[in-house]
Amino acid sequence: MSVGRYAPSPTGPLHLGNLRTALFAWLFARSARSRFVLRIDDLDPGRSRQHWVERQIADLAQIGIDWDGPVLRQSQRGDAYAAALAGLEARSLLYPCFCTRAEIRQAASAPHPGALTAAGGDPYPGTCRQLDTSARAARRAAGRPAALRVHAASDPVRFDDLLLGPGGGPVDDFVVARSDGVAAYNLAVVVDDAAARVEQVVRGGDLFETTGRQIWLYRALDLPVPDYAHLPLLLGPDGTRLAKRSGAATLADRAALGEDAGTVRARLAASLGLGRATDRFSPQQLVARFDPTALRTASR
Numbered sequence: 001m002s003v004g005r006y007a008p009s010p011t012g013p014l015h016l017g018n019l020r021t022a023l024f025a026w027l028f029a030r031s032a033r034s035r036f037v038l039r040i041d042d043l044d045p046g047r048s049r050q051h052w053v054e055r056q057i058a059d060l061a062q063i064g065i066d067w068d069g070p071v072l073r074q075s076q077r078g079d080a081y082a083a084a085l086a087g088l089e090a091r092s093l094l095y096p097c098f099c100t101r102a103e104i105r106q107a108a109s110a111p112h113p114g115a116l117t118a119a120g121g122d123p124y125p126g127t128c129r130q131l132d133t134s135a136r137a138a139r140r141a142a143g144r145p146a147a148l149r150v151h152a153a154s155d156p157v158r159f160d161d162l163l164l165g166p167g168g169g170p171v172d173d174f175v176v177a178r179s180d181g182v183a184a185y186n187l188a189v190v191v192d193d194a195a196a197r198v199e200q201v202v203r204g205g206d207l208f209e210t211t212g213r214q215i216w217l218y219r220a221l222d223l224p225v226p227d228y229a230h231l232p233l234l235l236g237p238d239g240t241r242l243a244k245r246s247g248a249a250t251l252a253d254r255a256a257l258g259e260d261a262g263t264v265r266a267r268l269a270a271s272l273g274l275g276r277a278t279d280r281f282s283p284q285q286l287v288a289r290f291d292p293t294a295l296r297t298a299s300r
């Protein structure tokens with residue numbers, strides 16, 4: 001049986017844009033009779049909060065989303081990430097990087113013909129790739145903490161997005177473990193989706209750019225690459241992306257204005273082309289009406 005998932009980061013309440021993506025991912029899976037797993041991406045101990053975990057789970061349930069099996073937590077998956085790092089190390093694909101963010105930014109802003117551009121972060125100029133053993137030892141002796149990067153620098157990895165059509169994502173020597181030892185997002189998401197046998201990664205369009213790096217990792221770790229469907233993000237009234245800090249954008253905000261979860265679900269469904277905002281379809285009725293190809297734009 002095929003598997004889909006939704007994987008929020010518990011760094012704040014889910015806003016309507018997040019709930020819309022979650023509803024879409026759920027409809028995508030349920031309309032194909034797939035399993036659906038919920039994973040909490042609480043990888044970053046500095047930014048994740050238990051009360052947001054509880055609130056996010058409650059809000060998803062209120063909207064009518066259900067899932068199979070226990071809620072998965074990235075904070076409990078350290079051993080799996082360590083095993084994946086060992087696998088990359090065994091293939092000689094890792095190297096320590098001692099650069100600070102400021103150094104990377106500085107190198108990136110200087111003209112540098114070898115620089116690799118990477119959307120979603122400063123391009124890594126490759127400074128630490130060529131360090132020899134003694135240079136690494138000197139930096140360690142000076143007490144500089146090391147992140148781990150992959151020897152990846154390659155052409156963009158191309159893929160055919162189920163919604164956005166053919167595209168590609170940049171692949172540089174991206175970080176797979178932070179200098180404080182925490183696994184990086186790209187590594188964790190690949191390891192976890194593979195362990196849950198996720199075959200369709202359905203998520204917000206803001207993550208499209210990360211997909212090339214993630215496919216590179218699947219291939220490096222000999223794991224089957226899933227299909228991807230990136231949902232273009234809902235914009236706020238002013239045309240900017242909704243953020244957790246935007247006002248009146250959570251289920252609780254809407255409830256305070258007298259809107260129940262069914263009304264919010266109807267509005268989200270309408271924004272996905274499923275009926276009008278005044279319709280009152282149950283989650284099951286939405287599943288029956290859902291056409292996963294209706295939002296395909298093929299315009300990328």
Ligand code: GLU
Nearest residue numbers: 007008009041189203207
């Ligand atoms: N946890 C990520 C986020 O909330 C999403 C991860 C993913 O869907 O790949 O942005």
